Amino acid sequence: MADSMKTTAEVMLDVLYESGIRHVFGIPGGNSIPIYDALTHHPLELVLTRHEQGATHMADGYARSTGQPGVVCVTSGPGATNTLTGILTAMMDSVPLVVITGQSVTPNIGLDAFQEADVLGMSFPAVKHSYMVTNPNDISRIIREALHIATSGRPGPVLIDIPKDVSATMIEPPEASEYDLPGYKAPPVAKEEDLKNAASLMKRSLRPVIMAGHGVILSGAEEELRSIAETMDIPVVTTLLGKGGFPDTHELSLGMPGMHGTAYANKALSNADLIVAIGARWDDRITGVPERFCPNARKVHFDIDPVEINKIIPVDCAVSGDAKASLAALIPHLEKGETTRWIKQVNRWRRDYPLKYRKEGKLRAQHIIEELADMAGPKAVACTDVGQHQMWSAQFIKSENGKNWLTSGGAGTMGFGLPAAIGAQLARPKDVVYTVVGDGSFQMTLCELATAAVQKLPIKILVVNNRYLGMVRQWQHLFYEDRLTGVDLDGNPDFMKLATAYGIKGFRVKRSSDVRKTLKAALDWNEGPCIIEAVVEQHDNVFPMVPAGATLDEMIIEAPRSKRGMGE
Amino acid sequence: MSESIKHTISLLVSNKPGVLTRVALVFARRGFNIDSLVVSQGQTEEFSRMNIEATGDTRTLHLMLAQLNRLVDVIHAVEHDSSNVIQRELALFKVTCPPEKRTEVLQIAETFRSQTVDISDDSITLQVTGKSSKVNAFRQMMSPFGILELVRTGKVLMSRGATITA
Numbered sequence: 001m002a003d004s005m006k007t008t009a010e011v012m013l014d015v016l017y018e019s020g021i022r023h024v025f026g027i028p029g030g031n032s033i034p035i036y037d038a039l040t041h042h043p044l045e046l047v048l049t050r051h052e053q054g055a056t057h058m059a060d061g062y063a064r065s066t067g068q069p070g071v072v073c074v075t076s077g078p079g080a081t082n083t084l085t086g087i088l089t090a091m092m093d094s095v096p097l098v099v100i101t102g103q104s105v106t107p108n109i110g111l112d113a114f115q116e117a118d119v120l121g122m123s124f125p126a127v128k129h130s131y132m133v134t135n136p137n138d139i140s141r142i143i144r145e146a147l148h149i150a151t152s153g154r155p156g157p158v159l160i161d162i163p164k165d166v167s168a169t170m171i172e173p174p175e176a177s178e179y180d181l182p183g184y185k186a187p188p189v190a191k192e193e194d195l196k197n198a199a200s201l202m203k204r205s206l207r208p209v210i211m212a213g214h215g216v217i218l219s220g221a222e223e224e225l226r227s228i229a230e231t232m233d234i235p236v237v238t239t240l241l242g243k244g245g246f247p248d249t250h251e252l253s254l255g256m257p258g259m260h261g262t263a264y265a266n267k268a269l270s271n272a273d274l275i276v277a278i279g280a281r282w283d284d285r286i287t288g289v290p291e292r293f294c295p296n297a298r299k300v301h302f303d304i305d306p307v308e309i310n311k312i313i314p315v316d317c318a319v320s321g322d323a324k325a326s327l328a329a330l331i332p333h334l335e336k337g338e339t340t341r342w343i344k345q346v347n348r349w350r351r352d353y354p355l356k357y358r359k360e361g362k363l364r365a366q367h368i369i370e371e372l373a374d375m376a377g378p379k380a381v382a383c384t385d386v387g388q389h390q391m392w393s394a395q396f397i398k399s400e401n402g403k404n405w406l407t408s409g410g411a412g413t414m415g416f417g418l419p420a421a422i423g424a425q426l427a428r429p430k431d432v433v434y435t436v437v438g439d440g441s442f443q444m445t446l447c448e449l450a451t452a453a454v455q456k457l458p459i460k461i462l463v464v465n466n467r468y469l470g471m472v473r474q475w476q477h478l479f480y481e482d483r484l485t486g487v488d489l490d491g492n493p494d495f496m497k498l499a500t501a502y503g504i505k506g507f508r509v510k511r512s513s514d515v516r517k518t519l520k521a522a523l524d525w526n527e528g529p530c531i532i533e534a535v536v537e538q539h540d541n542v543f544p545m546v547p548a549g550a551t552l553d554e555m556i557i558e559a560p561r562s563k564r565g566m567g568e
Numbered sequence: 569m570s571e572s573i574k575h576t577i578s579l580l581v582s583n584k585p586g587v588l589t590r591v592a593l594v595f596a597r598r599g600f601n602i603d604s605l606v607v608s609q610g611q612t613e614e615f616s617r618m619n620i621e622a623t624g625d626t627r628t629l630h631l632m633l634a635q636l637n638r639l640v641d642v643i644h645a646v647e648h649d650s651s652n653v654i655q656r657e658l659a660l661f662k663v664t665c666p667p668e669k670r671t672e673v674l675q676i677a678e679t680f681r682s683q684t685v686d687i688s689d690d691s692i693t694l695q696v697t698g699k700s701s702k703v704n705a706f707r708q709m710m711s712p713f714g715i716l717e718l719v720r721t722g723k724v725l726m727s728r729g730a731t732i733t734a
Binding site for chain 1: 581590593630637
């Protein structure tokens with residue numbers, strides 16, 4: 001055997017490393033041992049997780065906070081199926097991931113062998129693309145294609161299933177070969193005619209609003225967006241995933257629109273005569289019933305993915321292409337319109353309907369979230385889980401950079417917050433990383449405390465504890481006559497003892513007056529992760545709220561002053 | 569509400585395992601029922617051509633086509649109307665045919681330029697080719713005799729002239 005021969009697994013790791021990958025997230029099993037064996041003497045760093053779902057969210061957080069693809073390596077069967085939630089999360093939010101799954105030896109595939117499952121088949125509806133490696137000599141091309149597909153165009157997850165006999169085969173490392181992707185379409189390029197049409201609609205509009213989505217951040221179009229908003233004097237709403245693509249602190253920013261958006265963002269959309277969506281996909285949490293969504297506004301849509309055009313909302317003008325390139329090409333066509341009166345109106349709404357909560361008395365989730373964001377500063381990476389605390393975070397954390405705001409939007413995956421923060425902290429060791437989680441969502445992936453602890457990652461884990469699955473409780477309270485079922489989290493662990501069990505620092509805060517003192521101590525603690533348990537008002541609800549099926553102008557702006565449980 | 573009609577869609581796809589599943593999943597997720605499906609290797613072995621007839625909501629057809637085109641293994645997917653494509657189908661009919669009915673059956677078969685491919689004491693098997701509408705008409709004519717078995721290839725398409733079928 002020639003000295004130059006390597007296992008397929010080693011060649012795979014070499015190609016990943018040469019492509020700029022430095023971390024692999026995962027946990028091994030029988031059918032991925034050849035890959036883990038190759039990791040023993042490889043410069044790629046293994047981040048050992050405690051669960052495969054955690055591995056995918058870590059890779060996801062790594063990718064979102066840097067723009068670089070995240071790589072996961074797990075075993076077959078249950079190891080692989082455990083990644084599906086993380087893969088769906090990445091698919092829904094256009095995050096570049098490469099997920100490598102071990103598989104049974106080739107002769108056993110399809111025979112119900114131990115830990116064998118049709119992972120390739122299961123992947124189909126949830127990935128951008130997926131592979132089964134049958135010929136070891138394809139490995140180099142497949143890895144390079146997978147990274148290319150994951151990161152180009154509209155990013156997304158790619159799965160690679162590798163049978164154990166294939167990963168263990170000795171091969172001569174192949175020369176770099178061309179991609180074999182005849183069906184992978186290059187992203188469209190904005191047509192001059194569409195750009196002119198968009199510019200003309202924007203100039204003529206008296207009440208325009210820009211709706212900036214994740215596409216702005218993914219394509220790095222922040223500067224172009226800002227330049228357009230400022231020169232045209234157009235207010236900007238940012239979607240949950242577009243947050244930070246336009247600074248929340250900017251005087252033209254109206255924050256997040258939609259179900260739990262700010263009243264002024266929703267009023268602006270409801271009264272607009274033109275909505276310009278940029279890299280935003282008219283998600284149902286914003287548009288509600290499509291036929292009733294802002295029927296009097298014309299709509300312009302900039303998107304890189306042709307599937308999104310006219311998918312939910314029929315648009316008057318579609319510009320297909322990369323957001324940054326399209327906006328740069330749009331700028332020369334723009335002429336400032338007349339928006340002075342509109343801006344005054346929007347600012348009146350902003351003044352009349354501010355987001356608010358009470359800082360006195362019982363501790364409010366909003367209070368500690370806003371203080372933490374304020375004290376951590378705009379350079380910190382904020383992660384969230386999914387639920388009420390996520391909406392309050394979206395409302396009260398001021399973000400100036402999309403890569404500093406990580407949240408599971410499309411899939412709404414509870415359990416995302418902690419592992420995403422681990423990925424972000426590994427990718428950006430010098431930055432402060434904090435994650436806001438609910439007591440419910442935290443428990444879905446809290447086994448990853450061990451991963452954070454062993455890596456000594458100084459993540460601030462703010463557990464907003466209302467001892468409820470708060471968002472479901474809110475719905476049951478408001479729309480099911482307060483018939484609460486399955487939402488009382490009686491039996492929660494003692495989070496301070498939990499911290500002790502993992503050998504990490506714990507802080508508990510119950511009173512509003514202690515918030516700053518506790519947060520200061522937590523932010524100063526840098527020897528490893530810490531849990532900050534905030535015992536908050538149990539029955540607080542997220543407002544404003546647009547009830548399901550209602551239009552944005554039918555939102556409930558604040559809690560009615562009435563019986564118990566309304567939180568005011 | 570929705571307007572469900574039959575659509576004829578052709579695809580050029582990579583000739584690899586799993587591609588049919590990926591394509592079929594898009595139809596299923598959009599609520600399109602596949603009425604007929606023809607898949608075969610095309611002029612080169614890297615690619616396969618699929619001709620699919622499917623019933624579903626006309627208003628969302630554009631979305632399904634975009635979703636099909638988004639698949640990495642799909643080179644392209646388009647809908648066809650009947651105006652400039654050649655469309656053919658082949659069908660085999662096994663019909664009850666005692667000796668006293670043979671002449672009558674064969675006369676009808678002759679009208680449709682159908683070929684007799686098998687014959688027994690009580691049955692006859694006929695092959696008919698042409699547009700799907702012709703196959704439908706043949707079926708109607710054979711029904712009174714009693715169709716024992718019927719198999720159709722589904723619609724096979726190709727553009728007229730020098731245009732390459734997309």
